[in-house]
Amino acid sequence: MAEAELLCIGGYSDNDRAALDRDFAPRWLGGVDEIEGLPKADRDVIRAIAFKGHGTLGANQMDALPNLGLIANYGVGYDAIDVAAASERDIKVTNTPDVLNDDVADLAVAMLLAQSRRIVQGSDWVRSGTWAKQGEMALNRKVSGGRAGIVGLGRIGREIADRLAAFKMQIHYHSRSEKDVPDGWVYHADPVSLASAVDYLVVALVGGPETMGYVNAEAISALGPDGVIVNISRGTTIDEAAMLDALENGRLRGAALDVFLNEPDIDKRFMALDNVLLQPHQGSGTVETRAAMGQLQRDNIANFLAGRELVTPVN
């Protein structure tokens, strides 16, 4: 049998793993740090990597694979890959956009509702028997009709805004340029102006160095003590320390977070906060969407190996 041309890195579902085995007979690695330890003859034949985000895939790993032509990322966010280094080496990068928009937007809206309506605490109130012993739980906060601000009106941000509009919310947004949006949606040229105009700030930016701390202490302060942050983007896009300080000191009403710095070993201060809804980075985590993401990753790999056009190139 020919040596494997594809290197698979990351924790795949059984279905995705079986499909990759069936289609490409690849070589499997536990993490990017194992690449440089492979025998040279094995590294020389690798033409593509199927990457599912653990560790950072940078210039050193790329240089260890002289015939690498494609890094096919599983996921739309490719901030773990040094795309500039890939481009310099004529290595193409692909991702899995669009197929996950609905799920991530659904989760963002569910998190916003769950945080404000205290749905997790309500469930605990019933299960613990507190309802029967003490009666009604404390009142929570209304969502419909509120003011929502989307930071980053890209593919996912737009889906979130469309859903929140159906909750009769006033839609405000910030992007680097104005978008073609329904009448009445309000554009803000910077995130601080956006935060000062809304009750809910929903962050849907790309991650990576360019958006590091994009929602900064000033924006958090502008959102104010009645404001709620929802983050489904990356932990890096918010000044997490400033957000934790504000949450602990009543300078923010709450937060609903699917992403954090240093996942999954997140800052322990989050655990003590009753005004924060925590999710384990599961925005795209449905059976249906993960299957579609796996298929799109494999389509990109198959096209590359056959010399056809890539389906969803990044660079």
Ligand code: NAP
């Ligand atoms: P997208 O369509 O490319 O939208 C990204 C948004 O980020 C756009 O609004 C864009 O601004 C903004 N942006 C990009 N570079 C920027 C920069 N340098 N400065 C300021 N803003 C910048 O991406 P998408 O498909 O909606 O995905 C967005 C992100 O969601 C992904 O990158 C990923 O990190 C995250 N995500 C999370 C999950 C999860 O499980 N929680 C799942 C999927 C995706 P413009 O509008 O000005 O272009």
